[in-house]
Amino acid sequence: MPQPPTTITDEIGIALGNLADAASGTLTPTLRLGVTGLSRAGKTIFITSLIHNLLTGGRLPGFAPLAEGRFIGAKLAESPDASIPRFAYEQHLEALTGKTPHWPESTRRISQLRIVLKFQSQQWWSGWSGPSTLNLDIVDYPGEWLLDLPLLSLSFAEWSAQALARANEASAPPEAKAFLAALAATDTAAPMHEPDAERLAAAFTAYLRASRADTHALSTLPPGRFLMPGDLEGSPALTFAPLPPNPSARAGSLHATLERRFEAYKDVVIRPFFRDHFARLDRQIVLVDTLRALNAGPAAVADLETALSDILACFRQGDANPFLRLISRRIDRILFAATKADHVHSTSHDRLEAILNRLVARAARRAKFAGAETSSVALAAIRATREGKVRDLDVIIGTPEAGEQLDGVTYDGTTEIALFPGDLPAVPDDMFSAGSVDLNFLRFLPPQQLDRNAEGASVLPHIRFDRALDFLIGDWLK
Ligand SMILES: Nc1nc2c(ncn2[C@@H]2O[C@H](COP(=O)(O)OP(=O)(O)OP(=O)(O)O)[C@@H](O)[C@H]2O)c(=O)[nH]1
Numbered sequence: 001m002p003q004p005p006t007t008i009t010d011e012i013g014i015a016l017g018n019l020a021d022a023a024s025g026t027l028t029p030t031l032r033l034g035v036t037g038l039s040r041a042g043k044t045i046f047i048t049s050l051i052h053n054l055l056t057g058g059r060l061p062g063f064a065p066l067a068e069g070r071f072i073g074a075k076l077a078e079s080p081d082a083s084i085p086r087f088a089y090e091q092h093l094e095a096l097t098g099k100t101p102h103w104p105e106s107t108r109r110i111s112q113l114r115i116v117l118k119f120q121s122q123q124w125w126s127g128w129s130g131p132s133t134l135n136l137d138i139v140d141y142p143g144e145w146l147l148d149l150p151l152l153s154l155s156f157a158e159w160s161a162q163a164l165a166r167a168n169e170a171s172a173p174p175e176a177k178a179f180l181a182a183l184a185a186t187d188t189a190a191p192m193h194e195p196d197a198e199r200l201a202a203a204f205t206a207y208l209r210a211s212r213a214d215t216h217a218l219s220t221l222p223p224g225r226f227l228m229p230g231d232l233e234g235s236p237a238l239t240f241a242p243l244p245p246n247p248s249a250r251a252g253s254l255h256a257t258l259e260r261r262f263e264a265y266k267d268v269v270i271r272p273f274f275r276d277h278f279a280r281l282d283r284q285i286v287l288v289d290t291l292r293a294l295n296a297g298p299a300a301v302a303d304l305e306t307a308l309s310d311i312l313a314c315f316r317q318g319d320a321n322p323f324l325r326l327i328s329r330r331i332d333r334i335l336f337a338a339t340k341a342d343h344v345h346s347t348s349h350d351r352l353e354a355i356l357n358r359l360v361a362r363a364a365r366r367a368k369f370a371g372a373e374t375s376s377v378a379l380a381a382i383r384a385t386r387e388g389k390v391r392d393l394d395v396i397i398g399t400p401e402a403g404e405q406l407d408g409v410t411y412d413g414t415t416e417i418a419l420f421p422g423d424l425p426a427v428p429d430d431m432f433s434a435g436s437v438d439l440n441f442l443r444f445l446p447p448q449q450l451d452r453n454a455e456g457a458s459v460l461p462h463i464r465f466d467r468a469l470d471f472l473i474g475d476w477l478k
């Protein structure tokens with residue numbers, strides 16, 4: 001029997017969680033900002049830059065509280081949720097600005113950090129009430145986890161049918177065949193034998209992982225936690241695979257056990273994440289590595305569009321899934337950001353924004369975002385390039401990472417180059433047709449030199465980051 005997508009206890013849990021949030025926020029209001037995106041989208045860099053900019057009072061002319069001189073300062077504070085890993089801000093900043101600047105490691109878990117902002121309110125009473133404070137809780141979580149939401153309303157049989165149909169598609173990587181072969185060689189009605197479950201789960205995971213590799217760049221296959229198991233690695237809730245129906249399977253069979261584990265995955269992985277973390281967010285930024293998909297070609301672009309529309313489904317209201325009705329009530333602003341805009345010249349930034357708009361448009365049209373306001377921006381949380389002109393061409397200047405290759409040249413990580421990154425299509429729809437986008441795309445080292453803010457302090461250079469910040473938190477600092 002399929003489980004109901006949410007239970008009364010979940011709802012009570014969410015209601016109590018929200019009450020507790022409200023109670024603990026009576027003295028200082030708290031704004032919970034979710035930062036998400038598919039892996040490598042730029043979450044860690046975005047949050048590091050966000051905190052750094054707030055702590056140092058960065059160069060942020062488009063961030064009204066700072067531009068109006070009302071922003072007093074910020075400091076890091078202890079997070080109230082002692083069980084959630086802390087966002088490793090200091091390590092990430094050290095990686096970016098230390099002796100040999102490099103990009104920080106990939107992260108695989110949810111993490112959180114609280115920063116307390118002090119500001120002068122514009123309200124009439126601010127004259128006698130003094131400066132105001134706001135707790136900003138920043139939550140970093142993998143976008144892949146959002147792709148799990150649809151599983152809540154699927155039974156094991158329904159999910160298996162979908163997953164097996166996809167594995168059978170011609171475009172599936174060779175690992176899909178290996179998984180299907182392992183499945184064909186297994187009697188799922190036989191009594192449960194753990195090595196069989198482990199073998200199938202391993203073959204299925206290998207197939208999911210291969211779908212994500214750069215050559216395929218597919219991003220949409222749940223269960224999200226199979227590739228990012230965290231503490232649950234090896235646990236029964238993660239040791240299952242889709243199976244075709246088997247009418248002769250009885251209780252105690254491999255089939256019956258894996259079906260139970262699929263339900264366990266919902267109970268110990270999906271529901272707790274949505275209930276304890278997602279449901280408590282007030283604002284959300286969705287980071288999208290649009291340029292990587294453009295560079296990989298139309299199939300990757302189409303896949304990214306599908307993944308985004310699945311992710312955005314989590315922010316919709318009125319869907320059949322009762323979970324959504326509870327969680328989408330709270331998020332009132334969603335910002336879509338095309339990251340790493342410093343890989344193209346500023347003359348292309350408006351086009352990049354238009355492309356991102358197009359990528360989220362279909363999902364946005366279908367969706368009513370629960371009254372949430374949405375906006376799109378092309379940004380670089382940390383600008384790794386400068387701009388210049390070579391023979392009338394608009395170029396970007398930066399140091400490619402060691403091992404990066406372009407046109408038969410391999411870079412050594414110390415040579416600065418001027419690169420013509422190519423033009424983005426003027427008509428966003430062109431990105432879906434082959435041969436229309438020709439980008440020169442290289443990974444650059446982080447900036448070797450920092451910017452200076454109005455007071456002369458060193459700050460990280462960025463592109464349009466202040467606009468993002470203003471949309472996400474500016475109105476809370478009024
Ligand atoms: N030039 C440039 N590169 C960026 C920027 N943001 C991210 N990158 C690049 O993208 C890579 C991934 O960024 P992260 O912030 O680690 O991405 P993430 O979403 O946290 O990735 P996971 O932790 O693996 O999920 C970095 O190592 C950089 O190479 C940016 O603003 N400019």
Ligand SMILES: [Mg+2]
Nearest residue numbers: 043044106107
């Ligand atoms: Mg990260």
